[in-house]
Amino acid sequence: MRRRRWLTPVIVxxxxxxxxxxxxxxxxxxxxxxxxxxxxxPTTPLPIAPGIEVPDAASSLSGQSRVADxxxxxxxxxxxxxxxxxxxxxxxxxxxPRTGNPVGENGxxxxxxxxxxxxxxxxxVPGHRAIDARGQLCDRWGTPFRFHQLSGQQMEILSAxxxxxxxTPDDVAFFPEILVLR
Numbered sequence: 001m002r003r004r005r006w007l008t009p010v011i012v013x014x015x016x017x018x019x020x021x022x023x024x025x026x027x028x029x030x031x032x033x034x035x036x037x038x039x040x041x042p043t044t045p046l047p048i049a050p051g052i053e054v055p056d057a058a059s060s061l062s063g064q065s066r067v068a069d070x071x072x073x074x075x076x077x078x079x080x081x082x083x084x085x086x087x088x089x090x091x092x093x094x095x096x097p098r099t100g101n102p103v104g105e106n107g108x109x110x111x112x113x114x115x116x117x118x119x120x121x122x123x124x125v126p127g128h129r130a131i132d133a134r135g136q137l138c139d140r141w142g143t144p145f146r147f148h149q150l151s152g153q154q155m156e157i158l159s160a161x162x163x164x165x166x167x168t169p170d171d172v173a174f175f176p177e178i179l180v181l182r
């Protein structure tokens with residue numbers, strides 16, 4: 001009988017705490033201690049083509065990720081750019097675990113990554129140097145990336161390379177590691 005007397009208040013308290021944590025907004029991740037802040041390369045926003053919606057970063061986005069800041073830096077490499085994009089997709093998946101990767105053509109995926117998603121969160125800041133006037137994510141040579149969804153959690157990312165032509169020897173691709181459960 002004594003156990004039942006304290007069990008009910010404990011269960012009620014646990015449920016109330018669970019509801020409190022569920023309702024309160026989640027805070028932004030903190031920077032690791034000792035981590036240096038990245039200074040992004042200055043960019044001039046690219047002109048946006050008519051009919052392409054880009055959210056106003058100051059007014060409509062609920063937050064922004066810094067993962068893609070180094071994308072297409074002049075000091076970087078295409079391999080680094082592809083790894084950065086893979087990190088962007090992994091970050092997306094942690095925020096949308098039930099839906100998997102963003103889907104569609106390059107422009108649709110770019111719009112979702114720049115804040116036109118249900119969280120209004122920019123995984124890549126609108127006006128980023130890697131986004132062209134048509135609203136597509138481009139490689140360091142200005143050619144739009146090709147995205148091939150291998151599964152809900154894995155995205156193959158393709159660059160046409162320096163010759164800006166796909167299906168030639170200088171193409172570069174990122175193939176995510178395939179997790180095999182045993």
